[in-house]
Amino acid sequence: MKAALERFWDHDLAYSFRRSPVTVLAALMTLVCVAGAVFAPWLAPHNPFDLSSLNLNDAFSPPAWTAGGAARYPLGTDDQGRDILSTIMYGARISLGVGLAAVALALVLGVSLGLLSGYMGGRLDAFIMRVADIQLSFPAILIALLIDGIARVALPNDAHDSIAVPVLVLAIGVSGWVQYARTVRGSTLVEKNKEYVQAARVVGRSPPAIMLAHVLPNVTGPVLVIGTIHVATAIITEATLSFLGVGVPPTQPSLGTLIRIGNDFLFSGEWWITVFPGVALILLVLSVNLLGDWLRDALNPKLR
Amino acid sequence: MSTAAPLLEVRNLRVEFPTRRRTLVAVDDVSFGIAPGEVLGVVGESGAGKSLTGMAIIGLLEPPGRIAAGEVRLEGRRIDNLPREELRRIRGRRIGAIFQDPLTSLNPLYTIGEQLVETVLTHLPVRAAEARERALSLLAEVGIPAPEQRIDHYPHQFSGGMRQRVVIALAIAAEPQLVVADEPTTALDVSIQAQIITLLKRLARDRGTAVMLITHDMGVIAETADRVAVMYAGRLAEIGPVRDIIHQPRHPYTVGLMHSIPRVGNQRDRLAQIEGSMPRLTAIPAGCAFNPRCPQRFARCTETRPELFAAGATRAACWLFSDGG
Amino acid sequence: MADNRVLLEVENAGRDFDVSRPWLNRVTEGEGRLVLRAVDGVSFSIRRGETLALVGESGCGKSTIARLIVGLYHPSRGRIRYDGLGVAGPEAHRLRGRMQMIFQDPYASLNPRWKVGSIIAEPIRAQGASASKAALHERVSELLVQVGLDPQDSDKFPHEFSGGQRQRISIARALSSNPEFLVCDEPTSALDVSVQAQILNLMLELQQRLGLTYLFISHNLAVVAHIADRVGVMYLGRLVELADVGTLFERPRHPYTRMLLDAIPDLLMSGKPRTPVAGEVPNPLAPPSGCAFNPRCPHANDRCRTECPEPRDDERGQVACFAVDEKRI
Numbered sequence: 001m002k003a004a005l006e007r008f009w010d011h012d013l014a015y016s017f018r019r020s021p022v023t024v025l026a027a028l029m030t031l032v033c034v035a036g037a038v039f040a041p042w043l044a045p046h047n048p049f050d051l052s053s054l055n056l057n058d059a060f061s062p063p064a065w066t067a068g069g070a071a072r073y074p075l076g077t078d079d080q081g082r083d084i085l086s087t088i089m090y091g092a093r094i095s096l097g098v099g100l101a102a103v104a105l106a107l108v109l110g111v112s113l114g115l116l117s118g119y120m121g122g123r124l125d126a127f128i129m130r131v132a133d134i135q136l137s138f139p140a141i142l143i144a145l146l147i148d149g150i151a152r153v154a155l156p157n158d159a160h161d162s163i164a165v166p167v168l169v170l171a172i173g174v175s176g177w178v179q180y181a182r183t184v185r186g187s188t189l190v191e192k193n194k195e196y197v198q199a200a201r202v203v204g205r206s207p208p209a210i211m212l213a214h215v216l217p218n219v220t221g222p223v224l225v226i227g228t229i230h231v232a233t234a235i236i237t238e239a240t241l242s243f244l245g246v247g248v249p250p251t252q253p254s255l256g257t258l259i260r261i262g263n264d265f266l267f268s269g270e271w272w273i274t275v276f277p278g279v280a281l282i283l284l285v286l287s288v289n290l291l292g293d294w295l296r297d298a299l300n301p302k303l304r
Numbered sequence: 305m306s307t308a309a310p311l312l313e314v315r316n317l318r319v320e321f322p323t324r325r326r327t328l329v330a331v332d333d334v335s336f337g338i339a340p341g342e343v344l345g346v347v348g349e350s351g352a353g354k355s356l357t358g359m360a361i362i363g364l365l366e367p368p369g370r371i372a373a374g375e376v377r378l379e380g381r382r383i384d385n386l387p388r389e390e391l392r393r394i395r396g397r398r399i400g401a402i403f404q405d406p407l408t409s410l411n412p413l414y415t416i417g418e419q420l421v422e423t424v425l426t427h428l429p430v431r432a433a434e435a436r437e438r439a440l441s442l443l444a445e446v447g448i449p450a451p452e453q454r455i456d457h458y459p460h461q462f463s464g465g466m467r468q469r470v471v472i473a474l475a476i477a478a479e480p481q482l483v484v485a486d487e488p489t490t491a492l493d494v495s496i497q498a499q500i501i502t503l504l505k506r507l508a509r510d511r512g513t514a515v516m517l518i519t520h521d522m523g524v525i526a527e528t529a530d531r532v533a534v535m536y537a538g539r540l541a542e543i544g545p546v547r548d549i550i551h552q553p554r555h556p557y558t559v560g561l562m563h564s565i566p567r568v569g570n571q572r573d574r575l576a577q578i579e580g581s582m583p584r585l586t587a588i589p590a591g592c593a594f595n596p597r598c599p600q601r602f603a604r605c606t607e608t609r610p611e612l613f614a615a616g617a618t619r620a621a622c623w624l625f626s627d628g629g
Numbered sequence: 630m631a632d633n634r635v636l637l638e639v640e641n642a643g644r645d646f647d648v649s650r651p652w653l654n655r656v657t658e659g660e661g662r663l664v665l666r667a668v669d670g671v672s673f674s675i676r677r678g679e680t681l682a683l684v685g686e687s688g689c690g691k692s693t694i695a696r697l698i699v700g701l702y703h704p705s706r707g708r709i710r711y712d713g714l715g716v717a718g719p720e721a722h723r724l725r726g727r728m729q730m731i732f733q734d735p736y737a738s739l740n741p742r743w744k745v746g747s748i749i750a751e752p753i754r755a756q757g758a759s760a761s762k763a764a765l766h767e768r769v770s771e772l773l774v775q776v777g778l779d780p781q782d783s784d785k786f787p788h789e790f791s792g793g794q795r796q797r798i799s800i801a802r803a804l805s806s807n808p809e810f811l812v813c814d815e816p817t818s819a820l821d822v823s824v825q826a827q828i829l830n831l832m833l834e835l836q837q838r839l840g841l842t843y844l845f846i847s848h849n850l851a852v853v854a855h856i857a858d859r860v861g862v863m864y865l866g867r868l869v870e871l872a873d874v875g876t877l878f879e880r881p882r883h884p885y886t887r888m889l890l891d892a893i894p895d896l897l898m899s900g901k902p903r904t905p906v907a908g909e910v911p912n913p914l915a916p917p918s919g920c921a922f923n924p925r926c927p928h929a930n931d932r933c934r935t936e937c938p939e940p941r942d943d944e945r946g947q948v949a950c951f952a953v954d955e956k957r958i
Contacts (some may be wrong), residue, residue: 015324195738199802202699203752204725217742327737347819350792463909493686494848496909498892520821523894550896564826565895566855568878574833575855581791
């Protein structure tokens with residue numbers, strides 16, 4: 001165990017991580033955000049969704065350090081007296097969850113199609129890539145809106161809220177598979193012609209076995225980088241959709257929903273309701289992006 | 305050793321690559337000279353430091369690689385510590401370079417005529433019309449048929465062998481005194497190789513250019529070089545006239561190397577082989593770098609690094625010859 | 630089959646590659662399809678226990694033949710039979726494991742993410758033989774020792790080895806399914822000379838010990854002279870000459886063979902004069918009419934420029950040249 005830890009510490013990736021203060025800071029920031037989100041039920045000072053604990057008298061309480069603020073609500077409260085800090089923590093939970101799930105979906109879809117496309121070639125390749133081209137000519141948000149819209153029409157009214165999150169994941173995930181597919185296809189085309197793949201063919205391995213056992217492990221590097229950066233993009237997309245009102249329902253608000261709700265009060269002076277969720281979103285996305293950038297550089301032998 | 309004063313003199317050259325864990329010594333205490341009109345072959349297996357020696361001489365070491373000690377003199381003047389700008393001038397004007405892959409040495413966006421004329425104009429005090437004349441005669445000299453038509457062609461319109469001829473024309477365009485050729489024939493087919501070798505040899509003879517020919521191919525060396533430097537693990541193992549290195553090598557490594565080359569004529573015999581492989585730069589043994597693979601190793605070889613001793617007609621870095629050969 | 634010592638029979642084999650630009654480009658730019666004849670009209674056979682070498686310059690189709698034989702490509706024309714079974718037909722699966730291939734680049738031929746032990750065991754696993762883990766491990770250790778490596782090496786990754794050691798791993802993998810025939814595609818051309826000697830010695834040793842048959846592809850005539858029993862010379866997709874190694878090197882017949890032999894650097898520095906070699910290999914997409922070698926051939930006449938010579942068998946082997954047929958040379 002100790003040896004394994006030492007090896008990990010000594011690894012080039014760990015070394016380049018240690019050498020970059022910005023990355024360490026970004027990682028810490030991400031860790032704080034993720035921990036705050038995951039452990040929200042235990043860490044948050046209040047449960048904003050426990051209606052019995054809400055007190056309308058506490059509504060519109062400003063942040064603790066300003067005049068009229070209360071120490072119980074460090075970042076103030078919203079129109080219903082919910083603690084902003086707590087709503088942010090619970091909101092980040094939804095945002096991160098939707099983001100990660102969407103990325104996982106896009107990744108699985110994109111990597112599989114990219115592998116198939118690159119390895120099998122021919123008509124299948126042409127078909128998959130043309131679909132990708134067509135999808136790329138629409139903005140991702142439009143695709144997500146479209147999928148969301150179709151789901152809303154197709155599903156019964158009363159089911160909306162309960163399936164809102166899965167639909168959102170599906171919408172964001174499907175709108176994002178193309179770049180995985182393209183990258184994996186490119187790497188697969190390179191790997192496919194390497195002699196180790198030919199060796200496996202001579203030996204008689206089947207195409208699926210070669211794709212999974214030989215090609216896949218060698219094309220994951222760039223996928224990891226795209227995945228990381230995509231988490232940030234997915235969170236933004238989710239926030240945008242929620243801000244537009246087609247995302248998660250207000251009963252279980254994400255960061256985007258919080259910003260939208262707060263937006264109504266921005267001009268009446270209650271700036272904290274929208275600004276703090278906004279800042280949280282920016283910090284989260286920025287940190288994840290910085291991590292992704294570092295990973296891209298660290299995995300690129302040319303920049304090392 | 306030739307009697308003429310060396311044009312290029314390399315003394316105790318040391319090239320280092322600082323890495324995270326340790327500093328790797330890729331070229332270690334290498335000294336040699338090349339006289340005008342002489343072809344010095346530098347041979348060695350991959351990782352022996354032969355290309356890095358060439359790069360250090362022409363000042364194109366890629367960072368973090370750096371010359372850590374020693375000096376490089378061209379006509380007696382140090383060139384290893386010159387400012388970048390001045391070195392760049394020398395590189396085109398007085399030192400020409402030929403690399404392995406002719407495709408990457410030429411700019412695909414310009415015709416070969418434009419590239420030749422530009423090189424001539426940059427380094428020589430001539431007018432544009434004169435420069436074009438010169439470009440034409442250069443192309444003829446390196447054996448490009450119909451230079452008047454070919455001069456306006458782009459690099460991709462040439463075959464591999466012809467491209468390498470163009471690269472050679474570029475390298476000698478400013479009439480340099482020294483040409484460093486790094487594996488100039490490796491990417492070419494056997495029949496083209498012979499043509500390029502002949503060309504290089506003729507240029508050295510006719511123009512009095514000193515040539516440093518870096519290759520792993522003993523056949524090319526035998527055909528082209530006047531003297532040979534054999535490198536092993538960043539060090540000079542043996543240096544001497546080509547005939548002696550090939551027919552009567554002294555250093556056990558050179559002996560093993562010569563015997564391991566298959567030749568037409570002795571069929572299906574076991575080749576003599578040197579056991580093991582060259583050490584990585586991270587694990588160069590103490591004493592003589594060759595000692596773990598050497599059939600004639602004795603105690604001293606594992607303790608102290610040998611300098612070059614006179615060994616017959618050559619000089620070899622081997623303790624067997626420490627008493628004067 | 631006439632000779633039951635024949636293991637592999639290549640009959641008039643040919644392979645084309647479609648190198649056309651994409652459909653849309655062809656339509657918009659009015660181009661036709663472009664077909665590269667990588668191999669055409671090649672016939673030869675390999676007897677059990679011998680080494681047949683194919684030599685030629687880059688683009689002559691020698692590697693394509695290797696890939697046709699192991700089934701990586703399907704022949705466009707002709708047939709290839711191994712021990713009486715077609716290598717590209719429905720019987721192909723019955724040949725699995727009986728022939729294996731060794732590749733040129735020891736850095737690309739081993740999957741960098743796999744441990745050496747798994748790499749060597751892959752052909753055994755692929756055959757579906759239900760070997761126990763212990764038996765598999767035993768076999769891998771045995772193979773590693775056989776190619777001069779340590780049994781402990783099976784837990785390492787390829788990047789921990791030098792080029793020569795990787796080529797040994799590649800050989801161990803090829804041997805693991807107990808094949809009788811190895812197709813070796815330039816197995817030493819990426820290696821340094823001293824390491825090349827080790828690998829060539831190992832291959833000769835293994836051939837003697839295991840009774841292997843080799844098809845050895847190389848561009849290096851000295852290596853071929855050293856390892857082969859018979860040598861085929863290829864030029865632009867065709868086999869121009871085939872003969873016993875001694876005959877070929879002492880009394881070459883085809884002008885191209887003579888030119889190749891002349892281009893070998895003279896390591897002994899005998900100072901013998903060399904006829905300079907003229908010209909280069911033409912573009913295989915637009916080969917010259919008639920005999921493909923005619924633009925570089927000192928003996929070419931009008932017939933050579935219009936008609937393509939077919940390979941002709943005689944007591945000295947096979948040659949495809951009008952000048953030889955007409956006893957002009």
